[in-house]
Amino acid sequence: MKVLGLDTSTTMGAVGIVEDDTLIAEMRTNISLTHSERLMEHIDTLLKSARLTLDDIGGFAVSIGPGSFTGLRIGLAAVKAMAYASGKPVAAVNSLDALADNLPYCRHQIAPVLDARKKMVYCAIYKAVDTSRRTVLPPTVITPDKLADIIEEPTVFVGEGAYVYRDLLGERLCCQAFFAPKAYGYPSGAAVAFRGLKEITAGNTSDPMTLVPFYIRKSDAEEK
Amino acid sequence: MYILGIETSCDETAAAVVKDGAVVLSNVVSSQIELHRKWGGIVPEIASRAHMENIMPVLHEALSASGKRLSDMGAIAVTVGPGLIGALLVGVSAAKALAYSAHIPLVGVNHIEGHMGAALLEAPDISMPFVMLVVSGGHTHLYYVRGFRDYEKLGQTRDDAAGEAYDKVAKLMGLPYPGGPVIDRIAGEYVSAPVNGVPKFPRAYLEAGSLDFSFSGLKTAVLNYVRGRDMSDETVGLVCREFQDAAVEVLVKKSVQAMRNKDAGILVAAGGVASNSALRSALLDASRENDFRLVIPRPGFCTDNAAMVAASGYRLFKLGAASGLDLNPQANLPMEKMKAGG
Numbered sequence: 227m228k229v230l231g232l233d234t235s236t237t238m239g240a241v242g243i244v245e246d247d248t249l250i251a252e253m254r255t256n257i258s259l260t261h262s263e264r265l266m267e268h269i270d271t272l273l274k275s276a277r278l279t280l281d282d283i284g285g286f287a288v289s290i291g292p293g294s295f296t297g298l299r300i301g302l303a304a305v306k307a308m309a310y311a312s313g314k315p316v317a318a319v320n321s322l323d324a325l326a327d328n329l330p331y332c333r334h335q336i337a338p339v340l341d342a343r344k345k346m347v348y349c350a351i352y353k354a355v356d357t358s359r360r361t362v363l364p365p366t367v368i369t370p371d372k373l374a375d376i377i378e379e380p381t382v383f384v385g386e387g388a389y390v391y392r393d394l395l396g397e398r399l400c401c402q403a404f405f406a407p408k409a410y411g412y413p414s415g416a417a418v419a420f421r422g423l424k425e426i427t428a429g430n431t432s433d434p435m436t437l438v439p440f441y442i443r444k445s446d447a448e449e450k
Numbered sequence: 451m452y453i454l455g456i457e458t459s460c461d462e463t464a465a466a467v468v469k470d471g472a473v474v475l476s477n478v479v480s481s482q483i484e485l486h487r488k489w490g491g492i493v494p495e496i497a498s499r500a501h502m503e504n505i506m507p508v509l510h511e512a513l514s515a516s517g518k519r520l521s522d523m524g525a526i527a528v529t530v531g532p533g534l535i536g537a538l539l540v541g542v543s544a545a546k547a548l549a550y551s552a553h554i555p556l557v558g559v560n561h562i563e564g565h566m567g568a569a570l571l572e573a574p575d576i577s578m579p580f581v582m583l584v585v586s587g588g589h590t591h592l593y594y595v596r597g598f599r600d601y602e603k604l605g606q607t608r609d610d611a612a613g614e615a616y617d618k619v620a621k622l623m624g625l626p627y628p629g630g631p632v633i634d635r636i637a638g639e640y641v642s643a644p645v646n647g648v649p650k651f652p653r654a655y656l657e658a659g660s661l662d663f664s665f666s667g668l669k670t671a672v673l674n675y676v677r678g679r680d681m682s683d684e685t686v687g688l689v690c691r692e693f694q695d696a697a698v699e700v701l702v703k704k705s706v707q708a709m710r711n712k713d714a715g716i717l718v719a720a721g722g723v724a725s726n727s728a729l730r731s732a733l734l735d736a737s738r739e740n741d742f743r744l745v746i747p748r749p750g751f752c753t754d755n756a757a758m759v760a761a762s763g764y765r766l767f768k769l770g771a772a773s774g775l776d777l778n779p780q781a782n783l784p785m786e787k788m789k790a791g792g
Binding site: 305308 | 489493495496498499501502503505506507509510520535536539540541542543544545546547548550551552775776777778779
């Protein structure tokens, strides 16, 4: 089954198509256009480049967050509507899970970090165990200082948020902090699609009627 | 031809199916009024989240209730602005994905064009040109409509929108959000009561001949009267009446002036505040006195809905308007700036 995956949780707009363990096509842009302007054009371009149509897609995978509220809503609204129109299944993928996939077989634990604004970060900590991953810290929103408090062993940070707080994390954790190259710091559409494919195969699909972003945070009005 | 309309510009998630721009087969509106009431106004992020929860159920209900399938639609019409950007994005993103999936043309519709569509649903026979008064929580405009995408702005509010003034005045008297229907109802109970010391509030006509509006002075006058005063039910009722009298008088007189300036025969009143009973009856009186035809949509079509978007979308589609996959909503999108081709 071919799965179309997309991620709009950061400034990077990512779409990918996978089938079984094969990456068929992928596209990412990090430009000043909004996700709203880019997303459907990217999907169309990707499908055409791969000589496919939406009818060839057997399921959808979407990053549900954490990340930019507006970005997530654009991605989810699109996937929900495509799943509704086609009757094809949709799988929800955590954006931090997908982001950590950029660093496979890492000996150290991985901390994907996105900037959550207001001096906080969305982050998680994962550790490779055999062929799978153990969750040390489930996705959460905390201050970078608190994140540093939690870390007691060498950790590879990945994501744009890690770069925003690179100085702070580096100072606090000294030689235990490693930073993945900046270009690795965005989820890929293929990673989301591979994760989604796995979920769909296992029967873990989401209802496009009710699927909403994983905001973690409440709205500012409700936080006060 | 069937048009699927989608509207998410503010605090209503709405979808509708309309046949040939005139026959409403379904018109589903999911209001968020209760969600926003405790904040005394619309909180954009809360609105955006609610749209996300409601958009697919509302779309599904609109299609099911119409008895038609998505593939039966000749086009999808969606509101692209003006409005809350986070809210607009939910509707536009879903509309684009539906259109792409089902190979259906897409038409972006200005929210004010949508309100105009409500008048076309009400009176399909009316012909352009006409003068249009648009009054809602976000807009107070007078337009001269020569045709679709040929709009001349005659005037607009320089500060608060009419509906916004209603909300603010209600809030400062401790009345619930939204203020329009509440003030309208209470004012109605005091329509012929003696003034009992409550003053006439100022009418802002601005400089001679201006068709612009201003409601902030009126709001401030109410505030100055209410501040520190022990407000009995009667005083609240009389203030509601006097406030409404002042607001309605200016809206009607400026509309009549616009009709004269343009020597127009039809006045269209649209937008949420056009459901206000005092405004409706004052406009009706004015139309009789000045011998012009008045078209006001029924109250359910005045407030935000998607049938009105579909009605305008149908006509725009017939005129060749079409939007691409990069269609992007805009928070500020003056109706007169809409491009003829879409």
